[in-house]
Amino acid sequence: MRNGSTLERIVMTEILPLVQKPGRYVGGEHNAVRKSWDQVDKRFLFAFPDVYDVGMSHLGLKILYHKINARRDALCERAFAPWPDMESQMRSRGVPLYSLESFTPAAEFDIIGFTLQYELNYTNVLNMLDLAGIPLRSSDRDQTHPLVIAGGPVAYNPEPLASFIDAFVIGDGEEVIDEILDAVPALRRSASRPESLAVLSKISGVYVPSFYNVEYSGLSVSRIDHSPQAPGEITPRRVADLESVPPPDKMIVPLIEVIHDRAAVELFRGCSRGCRFCQAGMIYRPVRERTAETVRKHVLEQLADTGYDEVSLVSLSSADYSSIESLVESLADDCREQQVALSLPSLRVDSFSIDLADRMQQLRKSGITFAPEAGTQRLRDVINKNVTEGDLIQAVSAAFARGWMTVKLYFMIGLPFETDEDVIGIADLAHKVVQRGREMARDAGTSPGRVKVNITLASFVPKPHTPFQWVKQDHPAEFQRKIDLLRRSIRSKAVKLSWNNPEVSLLEAALSRGDRRVGPVIQSAWQKGCRFDSWDEWFSPGKWWEAFDESGIDPLYIGGSERDLDSRLPWDHIGTGVSKRFLIDEYERARRGETTPDCRLEKCTGCGVCPELGLSPVLYAGGAVDA
Amino acid sequence: MPRFRIRMRKMGRYAFLSHLDLMRALERAVRRSGLRLAFSEGFHPHPKISFAAPLSVGVSSEAEVADIELACATSADEVRERLAAHLPEELRVDRVVQASADDQSLMSRVAVARYRISVPADLLGNRPLGDQIMRLLERDSLTVSRERKGSTEVVDVRPMIFELAVVHADACHAEIEAVLATGSKSNLRPADLIAALRECGILAGEPVGVTVHRVEIFAEQNGTLVPLI
Ligand code: SF4
Numbered sequence: 014m015r016n017g018s019t020l021e022r023i024v025m026t027e028i029l030p031l032v033q034k035p036g037r038y039v040g041g042e043h044n045a046v047r048k049s050w051d052q053v054d055k056r057f058l059f060a061f062p063d064v065y066d067v068g069m070s071h072l073g074l075k076i077l078y079h080k081i082n083a084r085r086d087a088l089c090e091r092a093f094a095p096w097p098d099m100e101s102q103m104r105s106r107g108v109p110l111y112s113l114e115s116f117t118p119a120a121e122f123d124i125i126g127f128t129l130q131y132e133l134n135y136t137n138v139l140n141m142l143d144l145a146g147i148p149l150r151s152s153d154r155d156q157t158h159p160l161v162i163a164g165g166p167v168a169y170n171p172e173p174l175a176s177f178i179d180a181f182v183i184g185d186g187e188e189v190i191d192e193i194l195d196a197v198p199a200l201r202r203s204a205s206r207p208e209s210l211a212v213l214s215k216i217s218g219v220y221v222p223s224f225y226n227v228e229y230s231g232l233s234v235s236r237i238d239h240s241p242q243a244p245g246e247i248t249p250r251r252v253a254d255l256e257s258v259p260p261p262d263k264m265i266v267p268l269i270e271v272i273h274d275r276a277a278v279e280l281f282r283g284c285s286r287g288c289r290f291c292q293a294g295m296i297y298r299p300v301r302e303r304t305a306e307t308v309r310k311h312v313l314e315q316l317a318d319t320g321y322d323e324v325s326l327v328s329l330s331s332a333d334y335s336s337i338e339s340l341v342e343s344l345a346d347d348c349r350e351q352q353v354a355l356s357l358p359s360l361r362v363d364s365f366s367i368d369l370a371d372r373m374q375q376l377r378k379s380g381i382t383f384a385p386e387a388g389t390q391r392l393r394d395v396i397n398k399n400v401t402e403g404d405l406i407q408a409v410s411a412a413f414a415r416g417w418m419t420v421k422l423y424f425m426i427g428l429p430f431e432t433d434e435d436v437i438g439i440a441d442l443a444h445k446v447v448q449r450g451r452e453m454a455r456d457a458g459t460s461p462g463r464v465k466v467n468i469t470l471a472s473f474v475p476k477p478h479t480p481f482q483w484v485k486q487d488h489p490a491e492f493q494r495k496i497d498l499l500r501r502s503i504r505s506k507a508v509k510l511s512w513n514n515p516e517v518s519l520l521e522a523a524l525s526r527g528d529r530r531v532g533p534v535i536q537s538a539w540q541k542g543c544r545f546d547s548w549d550e551w552f553s554p555g556k557w558w559e560a561f562d563e564s565g566i567d568p569l570y571i572g573g574s575e576r577d578l579d580s581r582l583p584w585d586h587i588g589t590g591v592s593k594r595f596l597i598d599e600y601e602r603a604r605r606g607e608t609t610p611d612c613r614l615e616k617c618t619g620c621g622v623c624p625e626l627g628l629s630p631v632l633y634a635g636g637a638v639d640a
Numbered sequence: 641m642p643r644f645r646i647r648m649r650k651m652g653r654y655a656f657l658s659h660l661d662l663m664r665a666l667e668r669a670v671r672r673s674g675l676r677l678a679f680s681e682g683f684h685p686h687p688k689i690s691f692a693a694p695l696s697v698g699v700s701s702e703a704e705v706a707d708i709e710l711a712c713a714t715s716a717d718e719v720r721e722r723l724a725a726h727l728p729e730e731l732r733v734d735r736v737v738q739a740s741a742d743d744q745s746l747m748s749r750v751a752v753a754r755y756r757i758s759v760p761a762d763l764l765g766n767r768p769l770g771d772q773i774m775r776l777l778e779r780d781s782l783t784v785s786r787e788r789k790g791s792t793e794v795v796d797v798r799p800m801i802f803e804l805a806v807v808h809a810d811a812c813h814a815e816i817e818a819v820l821a822t823g824s825k826s827n828l829r830p831a832d833l834i835a836a837l838r839e840c841g842i843l844a845g846e847p848v849g850v851t852v853h854r855v856e857i858f859a860e861q862n863g864t865l866v867p868l869i
Binding site: 025026027029030031035036038039040041043266268269270316317318319320321322351352 | 652653654656657658660661664665667668669670671672677679685687697698726728730848849850851
């Protein structure tokens with residue numbers, strides 16, 4: 014039945030000599046798991062809807078891959094979106110999407126699991142299904158096809174892909190994946206696809222969209238019915254204690270260079286800083302730390318098992334880890350001795366972070382980026398980014414003191430309640446940083462002319478399940494006006510400004526707050542040739558707007574309309590654990606410019622996650638919180 | 641610090657690794673094996689690993705030769721055994737010797753490499769391949785145009801072909817062995833030889849299914865060619 018070896022021969026001899034970066038398509042990496050198909054009865058294909066270089070940088074893939082392969086009765090193999098040159102070769106030679114481990118056609122697996130990290134990967138999901146020879150729409154598939162499931166942060170608004178995906182998995186994957194694999198025999202026994210889906214929908218955290226009937230009025234849901242076997246609201250999965258899900262040690266090591274090419278151990282999951290624009294800050298609560306001993310042990314084992322020369326201590330805000338200082342202290346010697354670089358993925362805006370990064374000798378490699386996100390204290394309070402101008406000046410001073418001359422600052426534009434003063438405030442802040450740098454350079458006897466500040470602007474995109482899920486996105490013309498205003502406000506040659514394509518943000522807004530009516534638009538954009546929409550060289554806004562136009566849907570209407578606080582939103586039946594009451598309160602506080610503290614530092618601020626999911630924050634160095 | 645010369649393979653799917661990928665794979669295998677690499681001094685210390693004559697992506701080889709410097713005393717056997725346990729069969733380390741100062745200078749005098757090129761029969765015309773190759777070798781010059789950094793240059797590849805012979809032919813494919821100039825002084829990539837074979841009509845059409853394998857590389861020492869290891 015499986016013709017892996019023929020496929021392999023065709024790919025190796027006829028196709029790979031003709032494509033860029035053929036190493037993306039051959040597998041064979043160190044620690045890749047090759048299992049015999051006959052000795053397991055559950056075959057899972059992990060499908061990453063972006064190119065290998067991106068997918069293999071993703072820690073979640075490696076966690077689930079090794080987790081599934083640790084089971085005696087199951088195997089997990091991988092497939093990534095082929096780059097367009099590879100896709101055209103595959104199509105012209107009739108080669109289907111295949112797994113890198115055994116060159117098995119994707120359609121032969123029991124389950125294909127996509128991870129959805131970014132809305133702009135949607136067309137790649139469809140393209141991969143099509144390359145696999147699997148009908149795109151769930152309703153056109155039967156028991157001869159693999160089950161197609163999807164998880165990841167974007168699945169918290171599953172509606173745009175509802176007609177293409179059989180079941181979504183909401184929340185942390187480590188535990189629920191076992192329950193899904195345990196159900197495979199029952200899925201096989203099921204006589205029909207709806208019966209299989211009924212089995213799946215009984216697993217907590219699994220959402221089967223075909224069991225829900227939704228009607229809309231305007232942008233809100235007017236009516237939603239569900240079949241009796243499916244829950245009215247999906248409860249997200251959350252691992253209560255990360256200590257119970259050890260990170261992979263024998264982690265797969267790519268053969269070609271990928272974007273994040275390094276060992277990585279998660280310090281903690283979740284973040285309760287409460288930035289109001291940030292979806293990750295809402296959907297992964299509460300903060301759950303690993304102990305420093307566990308992290309240290311796995312860092313050393315991972316390095317020994319992979320041979321990497323860099324290890325990253327990852328989380329949403331690594332400097333917030335309770336025992337970060339002692340951990341870095343204890344790892345620094347080992348790493349120095351083995352010539353391994355230690356890194357944190359993001360720096361907090363304070364001098365503490367610079368001290369840390371300095372101790373890890375990270376700065377030389379990566380440069381310094383800070384994200385104040387907004388130009389004035391008022392607007393930073395609105396978005397609850399608890400950073401002051403003083404923090405920033407301290408942080409950049411610490412950086413300049415260490416001889417660093419260029420600082421990158423990251424801001425959002427088009428934030429809710431933003432005024433022109435806030436936009437001009439970005440320039441003012443940059444000027445202050447330049448001024449500070451010049452003073453320090455003069456004092457140190459170096460040339461003040463070398464001080465540079467690079468501002469990167471991102472357009473704000475309102476995201477589901479955040480306190481800003483109701484607000485409108487600025488019109489592209491308004492973005493342009495604000496960017497021009499900021500450009501005119503920059504008076505120093507030391508300050509450089511760059512911004513992303515507002516059309517990308519417009520599409521992102523239309524997809525991220527879209528509902529089921531956006532599904533056909535995605536399909537039509539894919540048919541017009543859209544792929545790799547997150548890559549500048551492939552993004553074709555014209556095709557997307559055409560697709561929207563033909564479906565009679567205005568992307569500006571989805572992204573650019575304010576929604577009522579009491580309306581029923583298309584993703585409301587997908588729970589995050591955070592209560593809607595809390596989101597509304599946060600929105601009101603934003604309007605009033607009031608901040609909300611981090612529950613790690615003070616008392617519980619009542620987001621609802623802990624009581625709702627029966628969890629509590631897990632911290633290992635004091636700072637206990639009562640929920 | 642002890643320096644070792646190793647000879648490894650790059651076969652099967654690993655033929656699709658770039659030179660840098662292979663370097664990284666070797667470095668990681670050394671790290672995993674517990675052998676301690678020596679590093680260069682300076683702001684960005686890097687491991688002391690150097691390969692002779694990088695191969696193009698897609699070319700397989702049984703003669704990838706690298707020098708590595710270690711920060712610990714050990715024997716060549718120990719190095720080979722440890723690396724064997726940490727590399728796949730297709731990247732097997734076949735030989736390791738302790739490298740002398742003499743060996744080091746050999747590395748910079750790589751002069752030629754021997755390749756085996758396999759051509760599907762349907763790319764070959766009706767005339768006997770051996771005769772055509774003989775005729776080609778009789779020519780004084782053989783020019784091809786090749787792309788170099790965005791611009792096209794016309795080069796005479798004939799002086800860079802030292803040997804060219806059909807070593808096997810059957811109904812499915814023919815195997816050609818080629819000894820080509822390799823190294824910093826003059827270098828002929830197998831892909832350019834294949835282009836030349838197309839240009840003079842020996843190969844017809846796109847070279848789909850043509851595979852190239854490096855058998856050996858040699859350095860020049862006192863006027864003779866010696867294998868690097
Ligand atoms: S319920 Fe309270 S303690 Fe738990 S995450 Fe929310 S704010 Fe923090």
